[in-house]
Amino acid sequence: MASLHERWSSLYVEREDPNEPTSALCCVVTAAIHLGAIARDDDAIARVLGRLGGDFETGDVSERAIRAMADAAGLSLTRWRSSAPEAAQRAPWVEEPPTAAMVWLVRKKETFRNPKHAFGRGFRAVHFCLVVEIVDGALVVAAPSPFGTPVQLVPTDAFMTAWVAAGTSSGRWAARLRRGGSHSDLETIAKGLCALRGA
Numbered sequence: 001m002a003s004l005h006e007r008w009s010s011l012y013v014e015r016e017d018p019n020e021p022t023s024a025l026c027c028v029v030t031a032a033i034h035l036g037a038i039a040r041d042d043d044a045i046a047r048v049l050g051r052l053g054g055d056f057e058t059g060d061v062s063e064r065a066i067r068a069m070a071d072a073a074g075l076s077l078t079r080w081r082s083s084a085p086e087a088a089q090r091a092p093w094v095e096e097p098p099t100a101a102m103v104w105l106v107r108k109k110e111t112f113r114n115p116k117h118a119f120g121r122g123f124r125a126v127h128f129c130l131v132v133e134i135v136d137g138a139l140v141v142a143a144p145s146p147f148g149t150p151v152q153l154v155p156t157d158a159f160m161t162a163w164v165a166a167g168t169s170s171g172r173w174a175a176r177l178r179r180g181g182s183h184s185d186l187e188t189i190a191k192g193l194c195a196l197r198g199a
Contacts, residue, residue: 011132013142013150020107021059023127025049026144028069031103031130031177034142037074048072066105066175076180077105081171091160092174093131093139104131107173108162126166130177131159 013030029045032038038047049056051072057065063079070077080092093104109126132151133140141154163172 008132008140008142008151011142011151013144020061020126020128023129023144024061024066024105025069027105027128027130027142028066028073028075028177030142030144031105032070032073032075034103034130034132035075035101035177035179037179063175070177074179075177078176078178080104080174080176091156091163093134094156096176097134098132102176102178105129105175105177106131106163107166108159109166110162 011030011034013026025045025048029038029048032048033040033044038044048069049072052068056068067077082092093106096102098104105128107126107128109124111124127143127145129141129143131139132142135153137156139154139156139159140151141159142151144150163174166173
Protein backbone atom coordinates (compact mmCIF):
# COMPACT_ATOMS: atom_id res chain seq x y z
CA MET A 1 0.00 0.00 0.00
CA ALA A 2 1.33 3.46 -0.93
CA SER A 3 2.47 5.68 1.92
CA LEU A 4 0.49 8.73 2.99
CA HIS A 5 3.10 10.96 1.38
CA GLU A 6 2.97 9.04 -1.91
CA ARG A 7 -0.83 9.07 -2.07
CA TRP A 8 -1.25 12.75 -1.27
CA SER A 9 1.98 14.36 -2.48
CA SER A 10 0.11 15.88 -5.42
CA LEU A 11 -2.56 17.50 -3.22
CA TYR A 12 -2.01 21.22 -3.54
CA VAL A 13 -2.72 22.96 -0.23
CA GLU A 14 -2.98 26.73 -0.36
CA ARG A 15 -1.02 27.82 2.71
CA GLU A 16 -1.73 31.12 4.42
CA ASP A 17 -2.25 32.41 7.94
CA PRO A 18 -4.27 29.95 10.07
CA ASN A 19 -7.20 32.30 10.63
CA GLU A 20 -10.81 31.46 10.00
CA PRO A 21 -11.63 33.52 6.86
CA THR A 22 -8.36 32.81 5.06
CA SER A 23 -8.42 29.10 5.90
CA ALA A 24 -11.99 28.77 4.59
CA LEU A 25 -11.04 30.27 1.22
CA CYS A 26 -7.77 28.29 1.00
CA CYS A 27 -9.59 25.04 1.80
CA VAL A 28 -12.27 25.67 -0.81
CA VAL A 29 -9.65 26.43 -3.47
CA THR A 30 -7.59 23.37 -2.47
CA ALA A 31 -10.71 21.17 -2.66
CA ALA A 32 -11.60 22.62 -6.07
CA ILE A 33 -8.12 21.83 -7.39
CA HIS A 34 -8.18 18.34 -5.86
CA LEU A 35 -11.64 17.58 -7.29
CA GLY A 36 -10.72 18.93 -10.72
CA ALA A 37 -13.05 21.94 -10.73
CA ILE A 38 -10.31 24.54 -11.25
CA ALA A 39 -6.76 24.50 -12.57
CA ARG A 40 -3.78 24.26 -10.25
CA ASP A 41 -1.74 27.43 -10.62
CA ASP A 42 -0.57 30.47 -8.66
CA ASP A 43 -3.65 32.50 -9.67
CA ALA A 44 -6.26 30.08 -8.30
CA ILE A 45 -7.22 32.15 -5.23
CA ALA A 46 -7.23 35.42 -7.20
CA ARG A 47 -9.44 33.81 -9.85
CA VAL A 48 -11.97 32.66 -7.25
CA LEU A 49 -11.96 36.06 -5.53
CA GLY A 50 -12.49 37.72 -8.93
CA ARG A 51 -15.58 35.57 -9.52
CA LEU A 52 -16.95 36.54 -6.10
CA GLY A 53 -17.00 40.21 -7.10
CA GLY A 54 -16.23 43.45 -5.30
CA ASP A 55 -19.10 43.22 -2.81
CA PHE A 56 -17.74 40.04 -1.23
CA GLU A 57 -16.49 40.52 2.34
CA THR A 58 -13.23 38.56 2.62
CA GLY A 59 -13.58 38.32 6.41
CA ASP A 60 -17.04 36.74 6.25
CA VAL A 61 -17.22 33.08 7.33
CA SER A 62 -20.99 32.71 7.39
CA GLU A 63 -22.44 29.64 5.69
CA ARG A 64 -23.73 31.90 2.93
CA ALA A 65 -20.24 33.30 2.31
CA ILE A 66 -18.59 29.87 2.27
CA ARG A 67 -21.28 28.60 -0.10
CA ALA A 68 -20.49 31.56 -2.40
CA MET A 69 -16.77 30.71 -2.23
CA ALA A 70 -17.55 27.10 -3.16
CA ASP A 71 -19.77 28.15 -6.08
CA ALA A 72 -17.07 30.53 -7.35
CA ALA A 73 -14.60 27.63 -7.24
CA GLY A 74 -16.88 25.30 -9.21
CA LEU A 75 -18.07 23.31 -6.19
CA SER A 76 -21.36 22.61 -4.48
CA LEU A 77 -21.53 22.74 -0.69
CA THR A 78 -23.93 20.67 1.42
CA ARG A 79 -23.95 21.55 5.11
CA TRP A 80 -24.03 18.59 7.51
CA ARG A 81 -26.79 18.65 10.10
CA SER A 82 -27.84 16.06 12.64
CA SER A 83 -31.14 15.69 14.46
CA ALA A 84 -29.47 13.58 17.17
CA PRO A 85 -28.55 15.15 20.53
CA GLU A 86 -24.98 16.50 20.42
CA ALA A 87 -23.65 13.87 22.80
CA ALA A 88 -24.98 11.10 20.51
CA GLN A 89 -23.80 12.60 17.23
CA ARG A 90 -21.37 10.57 15.14
CA ALA A 91 -18.75 12.27 13.04
CA PRO A 92 -20.20 12.95 9.58
CA TRP A 93 -17.02 11.75 7.82
CA VAL A 94 -17.50 8.35 9.50
CA GLU A 95 -21.13 8.11 8.35
CA GLU A 96 -20.16 9.23 4.84
CA PRO A 97 -16.41 8.83 4.23
CA PRO A 98 -14.67 11.13 1.74
CA THR A 99 -14.26 9.80 -1.79
CA ALA A 100 -12.51 10.75 -5.03
CA ALA A 101 -15.54 12.95 -5.77
CA MET A 102 -16.25 14.44 -2.31
CA VAL A 103 -14.26 15.85 0.61
CA TRP A 104 -15.33 17.28 3.97
CA LEU A 105 -14.78 20.91 4.90
CA VAL A 106 -14.58 21.07 8.70
CA ARG A 107 -14.31 23.90 11.22
CA LYS A 108 -12.10 23.08 14.20
CA LYS A 109 -10.12 24.72 16.99
CA GLU A 110 -6.53 23.80 17.75
CA THR A 111 -3.19 25.11 18.95
CA PHE A 112 -0.66 26.33 16.39
CA ARG A 113 3.04 26.43 17.15
CA ASN A 114 5.58 28.28 15.05
CA PRO A 115 8.57 25.93 14.62
CA LYS A 116 10.88 28.97 14.53
CA HIS A 117 10.04 29.64 18.17
CA ALA A 118 10.90 26.39 19.96
CA PHE A 119 9.91 27.70 23.39
CA GLY A 120 6.78 29.56 22.31
CA ARG A 121 3.47 28.48 23.83
CA GLY A 122 1.67 28.74 20.52
CA PHE A 123 -1.82 30.12 20.07
CA ARG A 124 -5.30 28.64 19.78
CA ALA A 125 -7.37 29.48 16.75
CA VAL A 126 -10.51 28.38 14.94
CA HIS A 127 -9.84 27.50 11.33
CA PHE A 128 -11.04 25.27 8.51
CA CYS A 129 -9.47 22.12 7.12
CA LEU A 130 -10.30 19.31 4.69
CA VAL A 131 -10.84 15.66 5.54
CA VAL A 132 -9.78 13.84 2.36
CA GLU A 133 -9.45 10.19 3.42
CA ILE A 134 -9.82 7.77 6.32
CA VAL A 135 -6.91 5.36 6.85
CA ASP A 136 -6.96 2.70 9.55
CA GLY A 137 -9.38 4.75 11.65
CA ALA A 138 -7.32 7.95 11.40
CA LEU A 139 -8.09 10.97 9.21
CA VAL A 140 -6.00 12.36 6.38
CA VAL A 141 -6.37 16.11 6.92
CA ALA A 142 -5.27 18.91 4.60
CA ALA A 143 -4.88 22.14 6.54
CA PRO A 144 -3.80 25.52 5.14
CA SER A 145 -1.28 26.67 7.72
CA PRO A 146 2.16 28.23 7.41
CA PHE A 147 3.30 25.89 10.20
CA GLY A 148 3.75 22.13 10.02
CA THR A 149 2.98 19.63 7.29
CA PRO A 150 0.06 20.58 5.00
CA VAL A 151 -1.27 17.00 4.82
CA GLN A 152 -1.27 14.98 8.05
CA LEU A 153 -2.64 11.75 9.48
CA VAL A 154 -4.62 12.83 12.56
CA PRO A 155 -5.99 10.40 15.20
CA THR A 156 -9.79 10.37 15.15
CA ASP A 157 -10.15 11.23 18.85
CA ALA A 158 -7.85 14.26 18.60
CA PHE A 159 -9.70 15.52 15.53
CA MET A 160 -13.10 15.05 17.20
CA THR A 161 -11.91 17.06 20.22
CA ALA A 162 -10.80 19.92 17.95
CA TRP A 163 -14.10 19.78 16.00
CA VAL A 164 -16.22 19.82 19.17
CA ALA A 165 -14.12 22.71 20.58
CA ALA A 166 -15.02 24.88 17.60
CA GLY A 167 -18.76 24.33 18.02
CA THR A 168 -21.04 27.31 18.49
CA SER A 169 -24.58 27.77 19.75
CA SER A 170 -25.78 26.61 16.32
CA GLY A 171 -23.77 23.37 16.59
CA ARG A 172 -20.70 21.87 15.03
CA TRP A 173 -19.76 22.84 11.48
CA ALA A 174 -18.97 20.43 8.64
CA ALA A 175 -19.96 20.37 4.97
CA ARG A 176 -19.51 18.16 1.92
CA LEU A 177 -17.74 19.70 -1.09
CA ARG A 178 -18.33 18.23 -4.56
CA ARG A 179 -17.86 19.46 -8.10
CA GLY A 180 -20.92 21.27 -9.34
CA GLY A 181 -20.69 25.02 -8.79
CA SER A 182 -21.46 27.43 -11.61
CA HIS A 183 -17.93 28.75 -12.10
CA SER A 184 -15.57 25.83 -12.70
CA ASP A 185 -12.68 26.42 -15.10
CA LEU A 186 -13.96 23.53 -17.23
CA GLU A 187 -17.35 25.21 -17.63
CA THR A 188 -15.68 28.53 -18.47
CA ILE A 189 -13.61 26.78 -21.16
CA ALA A 190 -16.70 24.96 -22.49
CA LYS A 191 -18.63 28.24 -22.75
CA GLY A 192 -15.70 29.80 -24.59
CA LEU A 193 -15.59 26.90 -27.06
CA CYS A 194 -19.34 27.15 -27.65
CA ALA A 195 -18.97 30.87 -28.32
CA LEU A 196 -16.17 30.20 -30.80
CA ARG A 197 -18.21 27.56 -32.60
CA GLY A 198 -21.14 29.94 -32.82
CA ALA A 199 -18.98 32.76 -34.18
